[in-house]
Amino acid sequence: MIRKPQQKPLAVFIAAQCLALTLGSQTAHAQDEDFAPSKAAPKTQSRLMEEVVVTAQKRTENVQDVPISLQAFSAEKLDALGITDQIELQRITPGLNVTEQVSYTITFLRGVGTDASIAADPSVATYIDGIYYPFSSNLAQNFGAVDRIEVLKGPQGTLFGRNATGGAIAIYTKNPEFDGFWGEALAEQSSFNTTQGRLHLNIPLGETVAISASALYTESDGFYEGKHDNASRDLHGDRAWGYRLKFRAQPTENLDINLAMSHLEMYLGAGTISYNNEPSDFVGSQVFGIEPQTGYYGEIDAEVLNETNPNEVIYGSMEYLAPWFTVKLLGSDQRMDTKGIRDLDGSPQPIAILNTPDQYIDAQSAELQILSNGEWGPDWMEWILGAFYFQAEQGFGEVDFQLLGLDLTQGTISGIQLPAALVNLLNTATMNNLPSGAFDLTGLVGTESRAAFAQATFNLTDWLDLTLGGRYQEEERFIVSSTVGLDTGNGRIEVADQSNSATDSNGNPYPAHDIQKDFTPKVSLQMRPFDDDTMIYLSWQKAIKAATYNTVAITEEPDYVAPEELTAYELGIKTNFFDGLIQLNAAIFDYSVKNLQTYYLSTFAGGIISFQNAGAAKIQGAEFDVVMPILPQWFDNLVLLGGAAYLDAVYEDFDNAYGYAEDGSFQNGDANYTGNRVIRTPELTGNLSLSKTWDFWGGPFEVAFDAYYSDEFYFEASNREASHQEAYWLLGSRVSYLYEDWDLRVTAGVRNLTDERYFTGFFASDWGTQATLSAPKSYSLQMLWNF
Incomplete structure (x- = not known):
């Protein structure tokens, strides 16, 4: 306005x-x-003081003019803060909790999130270049050549739609430019024999056509050590590589066309390891004699891995500036194939091995946006209309679940070789159709979603705006395949096909095909009662996360998981002082969540994460973030960036729950977690970055110090001690020098300065808990060259 x-x-x-x-x-x-x-202003300005323009409301705006709680980081600011992937975003974003387990990126924002797998949807939606990414696997990758990242807090149900109950993380990569050839090259060497490289090239092909190419490569031995495959071989390391190609054309001054393709391959060996650090009292320790392995070294009996080959996305957008409004079209075709092997018991004993050789998601999306552009209509109103379509098939085309080391095709039971004569006799009698001892499962879910949305902002007075919005969505969710079989020497024996059956949370029959029809409204007031530099906003809105099915099960039929519904109230303020030198944002909020989707895992549910509904949860909190110079009268470019978030998140109604008791025994729908804290939600988190820049010979010299604090929290809704993460501090520091004649920056850094040990992932089964430890203290040396 x-x-x-x-x-x-x-x-x-x-x-x-x-x-x-x-x-x-x-x-x-x-x-x-x-x-x-x-x-x-000094000759050189701190990189933390950059102003970022965002598109959080689908149009270009200054971050301080958007009535949404959000934080935005340019590529320059991310580099200044030492952030290279999605997991590290939590170090600079109050209220954000990001961990990784078996290559899945698990994101909670203000207490809302999902322990997601490929068979379920995250509650914090991820967008790359405006395209919705429905999967959580492998998102914790190097960001590559980004332009900016926006973290939108709170439900974004109107404009971002499905599965944005917790918020959204929007990543924007660099678009091709027409004004000359240029590039960026990064090389980094760090602890644990870790090498990282990145290259970005911008190539104009004329005044109105350009292409760009980005490539990245990482390789690491990892910080976990040990033996696998019956303790006979060392762990493998990790590696990943990928590229992104982009084409841009402006055939007329009113038309902008962008086409892109991204390709990523990833192999995790040591990066997918976690040892059984706390065996369950009876099954784990007494029956199978599992010993706890609590450090970075251990032994397992399976050659664990997680391999993505490939994660491939083809997408594009077209923007047309018409005389009356702006029209945007976006579309994508996404495919990700993943296979993995996991030692479910996390010990050297041959107890339980999970093999997922056919794990995938195949998704397509299309979106239409029509936006006011000031050329037509009243100048006191901004508006957007849109439509969205999405379809996907996702889950497990095959799951092999090996239990107690039984493999009669190889003549072994629990690793003990049977007499050859007996094996030959059995094979002859069954025509080589002996069971291998592995369950052969499938579990695939299909989705088809259609939505229409609208939002308008009315300038009521010179200091008061009103925003009204809403989204109507129809979504079909259905079981594609849910079967149980046994592997044999000649193939597979079908035991049960459950693709056309499902139950609800009470065990009652439920259709294997579900249609949701939802309307999610939004109302927001934006006020500037004092001056143009201070905005106060008050909002009320709703958001929906899609229903799903637990389709991988051995002893039970697949069951239906109801949609998650969230109602949010928020009061916030955004203010600047001294021509924007000091920026302070704060908010308080109140969430009511119905049918909060919460995970559990049991061996006899197929060894795959399953979901249940907590009847109700309440989340209340407050947060702030600030960027400001410190004592500018005496110090040039001494800048503080920081913030904190307080969250009070509890389950108000969570009866008939599944999970693990204190002794590690599985509670099969007979637990009551009402009153417990919501998982992965620390009561207090805070971050602080202090940076000082000097004008030096040849260019600026920069020293930075970071601190991040997380209060205690739980990884399981049972809040048992085995899933308790204690409070911890994470400290780091960097020194950087830019030689301006070459535009070459050299940065040396240290992470986890105090060698703090905390959990970056958590996995529980009938055999015990496997918690992934954080990386120890590590050092890095990086060179970034712009040419």
């Missing part, structure tokens, strides 16, 4: 003067309308 400048009232003027004195600024020349900084 175009607004007339407002004068600052006396109270705000006095507050600003007091803050200036606290900072040590000289404000003698500050005028009533605009407060100037205390001294002329």
